[in-house]
Amino acid sequence: MDMVVCIKQVPETTDIGWDPQTGSLIREGVPGILNPNDKNALEAALDLREKHGGLITALSMGPPQAEEALREALSMGIDRGILLSDSLFAGADTLSTSYTLGLALEKIARFDLILCGKESSDGMTAQVGPQLAELLNLPQLTCAIEITVNRSAVKIKQKLEDGFRILETCLPALITVEREINRPRIPAMDSIIEAYRDKKVQVWAGADIGCHTEHLGLKGSPTRSRKVYRKKVKRGEVTILEGEPDEAAKELIQILKQKGLL
Amino acid sequence: MDFTLSGESKMMVKAARDFAEQEIEPTVATVEKEDALPDDLLQKFAKARMLGMMVPKEYGGIGSTTVNVVLILEELAKTGSAAAFLMAFCNSVAETIYHWGSEDLRKRFLPPLCDGTNYPAMAFTEPGTGSDPTAITTTATPDGDHYVLNGTKRFVTHGHKKGYGVFYAKDETERITAFMVDKGSEGYTWSKPWALMGLAGQGLVDVFLKDVRAPKEDILGEKGKGFYILLRWIAGERVQQMAFMVGMGQACLDESLRYAKERMVRGRALTAMQGFQWMLADLHASIEACRWWTYRVAAKQDEGGDIEVDSAALKLFVVPTIQEVARKALQIHGSYGYCRDYKIERLYRTIAHAGVTAGSTEIQKTIVGSALARSKGI
Numbered sequence A: 001m002d003m004v005v006c007i008k009q010v011p012e013t014t015d016i017g018w019d020p021q022t023g024s025l026i027r028e029g030v031p032g033i034l035n036p037n038d039k040n041a042l043e044a045a046l047d048l049r050e051k052h053g054g055l056i057t058a059l060s061m062g063p064p065q066a067e068e069a070l071r072e073a074l075s076m077g078i079d080r081g082i083l084l085s086d087s088l089f090a091g092a093d094t095l096s097t098s099y100t101l102g103l104a105l106e107k108i109a110r111f112d113l114i115l116c117g118k119e120s121s122d123g124m125t126a127q128v129g130p131q132l133a134e135l136l137n138l139p140q141l142t143c144a145i146e147i148t149v150n151r152s153a154v155k156i157k158q159k160l161e162d163g164f165r166i167l168e169t170c171l172p173a174l175i176t177v178e179r180e181i182n183r184p185r186i187p188a189m190d191s192i193i194e195a196y197r198d199k200k201v202q203v204w205a206g207a208d209i210g211c212h213t214e215h216l217g218l219k220g221s222p223t224r225s226r227k228v229y230r231k232k233v234k235r236g237e238v239t240i241l242e243g244e245p246d247e248a249a250k251e252l253i254q255i256l257k258q259k260g261l262l
Numbered sequence B: 001m002d003f004t005l006s007g008e009s010k011m012m013v014k015a016a017r018d019f020a021e022q023e024i025e026p027t028v029a030t031v032e033k034e035d036a037l038p039d040d041l042l043q044k045f046a047k048a049r050m051l052g053m054m055v056p057k058e059y060g061g062i063g064s065t066t067v068n069v070v071l072i073l074e075e076l077a078k079t080g081s082a083a084a085f086l087m088a089f090c091n092s093v094a095e096t097i098y099h100w101g102s103e104d105l106r107k108r109f110l111p112p113l114c115d116g117t118n119y120p121a122m123a124f125t126e127p128g129t130g131s132d133p134t135a136i137t138t139t140a141t142p143d144g145d146h147y148v149l150n151g152t153k154r155f156v157t158h159g160h161k162k163g164y165g166v167f168y169a170k171d172e173t174e175r176i177t178a179f180m181v182d183k184g185s186e187g188y189t190w191s192k193p194w195a196l197m198g199l200a201g202q203g204l205v206d207v208f209l210k211d212v213r214a215p216k217e218d219i220l221g222e223k224g225k226g227f228y229i230l231l232r233w234i235a236g237e238r239v240q241q242m243a244f245m246v247g248m249g250q251a252c253l254d255e256s257l258r259y260a261k262e263r264m265v266r267g268r269a270l271t272a273m274q275g276f277q278w279m280l281a282d283l284h285a286s287i288e289a290c291r292w293w294t295y296r297v298a299a300k301q302d303e304g305g306d307i308e309v310d311s312a313a314l315k316l317f318v319v320p321t322i323q324e325v326a327r328k329a330l331q332i333h334g335s336y337g338y339c340r341d342y343k344i345e346r347l348y349r350t351i352a353h354a355g356v357t358a359g360s361t362e363i364q365k366t367i368v369g370s371a372l373a374r375s376k377g378i
Ligand SMILES: Cc1cc2nc3c(=O)[nH]c(=O)nc-3n(C[C@H](O)[C@H](O)[C@H](O)COP(=O)(O)OP(=O)(O)OC[C@H]3O[C@@H](n4cnc5c(N)ncnc54)[C@H](O)[C@@H]3O)c2cc1C
Pocket: A006, A007, A008, A009, A022, A023, A024, A025, A035, A037, A038, A041, A059, A060, A061, A062, A090, A091, A092, A093, A094, A095, A097, A101, A115, A116, A117, A118, A119, A120, A121, A122, A123, A124, A125, A126, A127, A128, A129, A221, A223, A224, A225
């Protein structure tokens, strides 16, 4: 069973600025890490490979340094990496990101399952997975916390706000996974050596995936950020409840009730 | 001169950090209480392929470098746990067996060290001597195709755990020979572990050898040349020990920074006061110096250089420097630094070990000083 896992490199901290003109995050100079949720997607793929075999490709769109995220995926045991990197892709919103990833997937052609994280830790839209499935005209199963494959059928346990749902579809399909689906493995040291010395990361530019430039990058992104601002945190007053603990606790309950918090 | 780490090394550091966070940090409190490392820790290290890293693949290792071992160790050491030491020890002993061992010895003893089946040991200290290994009294007497070992070894790390250890004894020619000894042999017994000031779980026992038999082919290196094996091993061990110190020193600074940013004195955080900023600056500068010198000596070992004197000089500098870092870090914490609930207290106790093991600081001075006296000038 061949799989493709879409992974994104995200800034290591959440404390970064925006470009006031475009509204996009200023990523230059901020160290990148593999989107934590995508590690779950990678682990899920590795787990499925242990049971069903197959080749796993990690696919990422990003600047040249996003190769690091792909090397990390290879260190975890993924077979090969593809980096979509071209200045044409810069400034892409989720639609344009999905379009570009979709073309790369069409070029890869051989896959039974696409795995994505549910959401990135920076953009957090949770749109790329579902959009990609639509573009490729594939069934999508989102927010998986369990995946089982049985011949050409795939079943997931989907996490809902107030419960679970079991969903099933046929392959090929796209699945997005939740953080709690698994605990991603820590790459073993020999696997890291292999990832850097023996495994390959191919770099594909726009021309390699035959795209229409009007759908790419900022140009192909209908989303416009109207305004980006940092929420002001208002510091409230501190009330100290004095006296006996019992009394203070009663008073606290009163206050919380008044505020409608209890 | 290139001071940048390769992508491979950086990824190893990251993996080691994750390992420390997920597999070591959560065990620390229990290890402190029970004075024993978790039984499954060695297997976890093996799975992460962190044991026998410098040993080539055909003997079960991964053919990596001292620099990478040192980088990983530094990360693990930030936990201040003896777990880091276990990893270091497996690597240094495996490297020693690889370096000196015959093909037969390498094939028999390295795979179980690299896959976490066996705990290593290195036994030279005795009740009567630690700094002068030539004064050891354990004897090895030939008997057919075996040697028979008798004597007491003191402070043997993991002397009570399954596997083979390298034991130093005087053979019939009164010269020191290194023997691979099965810790499960008849006549091999041990004391209960010593209660140490720090390094909980280190597992330091006295070992009693009563007519313990070791086959002649299990002599490590040449007969009568055990002393050189010991010296070379200690030199490598020192570099790893210093990486352990650097990691713990960094943890002292990290803890101090966290504390000083939050602790309010006269309405301001400690970090707002110049006196404390200066203290933090001193810690940082000290640790950086120790770190880069440690990397340098590790790199020299990878280049195949002799690090006997370099590692001694390194230790001479790093031990007092990091001990001073720990002292200042404790001071920054005020009385909380003296409380068991604070990590700095444990780091302080653990850091105290370094001047007296794997060659005391005074012995390092002797090594460096006599090398300088012999040399024709620098
Ligand atoms: C006007 C505008 C300009 C922008 N400019 C930039 C820019 O210059 N650079 C930039 O990095 N971002 C830019 N962004 C942000 C960009 O829209 C998102 O980073 C990207 O589309 C993914 O959306 P998300 O982070 O919400 O991912 P989600 O939809 O939350 O991610 C879900 C999953 O999709 C997959 N995925 C997401 N992104 C990728 C990817 N790039 N490669 C492979 N798999 C992926 C992963 O599996 C991930 O877990 C811009 C956004 C806007 C609105």
